[in-house]
Amino acid sequence: xxxxxxxxxxxxxxxxxxxxxxxxxxxxxxxxxxxxxxxxxxxxxxxxxxxxxxxxxxxxxxxxxxxxxxxxxxxxxxxxxxxxxxxxxxxxxxxxxxxxxxxxxxxxxxxxxxxxxxxxxxxxxxxxxxxxxxxxxxxxxxxxxxxxxxxxxxxxxxxxxxxxxxxxxxxxxxxxxxxxxxxxxxxxxxxxxxxxxxxxxxxxxxxxxxxxxxxxxxxxxxxxxxxxxxxxxxxxxxxxxxxxxxxxxxxxxxxxxxxxxxxxxxxxxxxxxxxxxxxxxxxxxxxxxxxxxxxxxxxxxxxxxxxxxxxxxxxxxxxxxxxxxxxxxxxxxxxxxxxxxxxxxxxxxxxxxxxxxxxxxxxxxxxxxxxxxxxxxxxxxxxxxxxxxxxxxx
Ligand SMILES: C[S@@+](CC[C@H](N)C(=O)[O-])C[C@H]1O[C@@H](n2cnc3c(N)ncnc32)[C@H](O)[C@@H]1O
Numbered sequence: 001x002x003x004x005x006x007x008x009x010x011x012x013x014x015x016x017x018x019x020x021x022x023x024x025x026x027x028x029x030x031x032x033x034x035x036x037x038x039x040x041x042x043x044x045x046x047x048x049x050x051x052x053x054x055x056x057x058x059x060x061x062x063x064x065x066x067x068x069x070x071x072x073x074x075x076x077x078x079x080x081x082x083x084x085x086x087x088x089x090x091x092x093x094x095x096x097x098x099x100x101x102x103x104x105x106x107x108x109x110x111x112x113x114x115x116x117x118x119x120x121x122x123x124x125x126x127x128x129x130x131x132x133x134x135x136x137x138x139x140x141x142x143x144x145x146x147x148x149x150x151x152x153x154x155x156x157x158x159x160x161x162x163x164x165x166x167x168x169x170x171x172x173x174x175x176x177x178x179x180x181x182x183x184x185x186x187x188x189x190x191x192x193x194x195x196x197x198x199x200x201x202x203x204x205x206x207x208x209x210x211x212x213x214x215x216x217x218x219x220x221x222x223x224x225x226x227x228x229x230x231x232x233x234x235x236x237x238x239x240x241x242x243x244x245x246x247x248x249x250x251x252x253x254x255x256x257x258x259x260x261x262x263x264x265x266x267x268x269x270x271x272x273x274x275x276x277x278x279x280x281x282x283x284x285x286x287x288x289x290x291x292x293x294x295x296x297x298x299x300x301x302x303x304x305x306x307x308x309x310x311x312x313x314x315x316x317x318x319x320x321x322x323x324x325x326x327x328x329x330x331x332x333x334x335x336x337x338x339x340x341x342x343x344x345x346x347x348x349x350x351x352x353x354x355x356x357x358x359x360x361x362x363x364x365x366x367x368x369x370x371x372x373x374x375x376x377x378x379x380x381x382x383x384x385x386x387x388x389x390x391x392x393x394x
Pocket of ligand 1: 010011012013014015016017037038039040043058059060080081082083102366367368369
């Protein structure tokens with residue numbers, strides 16, 4: 001049984017590290033985060049509080065990575081989600097643009113530490129940013145370092161997360177082939193999975209109808225007590241009703257931060273008119289409510305009520321603000337509580353977020369869902385088993 005050592009870059013509150021620590025392969029191999037780095041102090045404190053490892057709270061650059069590699073390396077695995085925004089870089093190389101410097105810092109970290117496998121996670125737009133230039137350059141960079149590269153958009157709900165969250169993953173392996181979480185659930189297609197990893201056509205979007213989404217919002221939260229807006233009730237309403245709730249509650253006495261932010265009276269009344277899956281901006285919903293309550297503007301997901309019998313929508317930092325996100329409880333007239341947001345992200349109840357309510361929301365919304373992290377860890381461990389087999393044969 002091998003324990004592989006991982007370096008977690010841009011580690012946030014530790015969603016990805018927690019998830020990877022839960023992964024095992026058939027040989028009993030596992031992954032331990034040997035070093036984590038993030039510039040955000042409160043997220044580093046949350047990481048340390050829950051995972052018992054103090055991240056380095058410093059900006060990531062070559063000097064820091066060289067030092068870390070010398071003092072704490074070697075690393076078998078490097079993971080991380082360098083922040084990246086879409087913008088145009090007409091003419092010049094995308095990786096030379098200062099606004100992409102954290103993506104370059106991540107790649108330089110791979111070059112310096114030379115892990116067996118690396119995983120870069122990002123927003124789903126990563127593939128199309130700058131007309132695909134940044135993606136192409138990242139693939140080329142990794143290929144030159146000797147990695148086999150594959151990229152995909154994965155859907156967290158196919159890995160046991162009670163949320164339809166999509167993330168972009170780019171994986172480089174110097175060992176066995178890497179299969180994406182949920183890939184096995186899709187109909188087998190040799191052309192799609194087995195041929196040239198670098199072709200843009202190999203990029204695929206997993207579709208829920210082809211896979212198996214295990215858990216709904218109600219499955220994830222039905223043991224928590226009902227709340228009114230502004231109320232905090234940190235106790236369980238019932239014993240766990242399914243294995244997901246057992247996972248949440250193992251090692252936890254109380255659902256800390258089952259707390260819903262307050263709303264004004266008129267706002268709560270407005271929420272009461274919105275059916276599941278609909279928004280207060282839908283004309284047919286507006287017809288049902290008094291004129292004075294009707295909101296007149298918003299974003300695509302504003303004032304929308306979650307469907308209880310489906311995985312939750314993506315949990316963003318705005319999951320307590322109905323005017324900016326799809327976050328109204330399926331049957332209660334309020335936004336999600338902090339604990340409900342954390343559960344939709346598949347954080348167990350013992351995982352406690354430090355900081356203000358705003359800082360908690362941001363740490364939760366930023367995180368890789370731990371159960372997706374676990375699936376990513378299992379895929380990495382399976383790729384590592386492949387390399388052991390090859391070595392044994394030789
Ligand atoms: C998407 S979040 C990471 C979430 C994390 N992987 C998880 O699962 O919880 C990105 C993180 O990058 C960090 N960050 C941004 N710029 C940084 C820099 N220059 N050096 C180190 N960390 C940085 C932010 O503080 C933020 O926590």
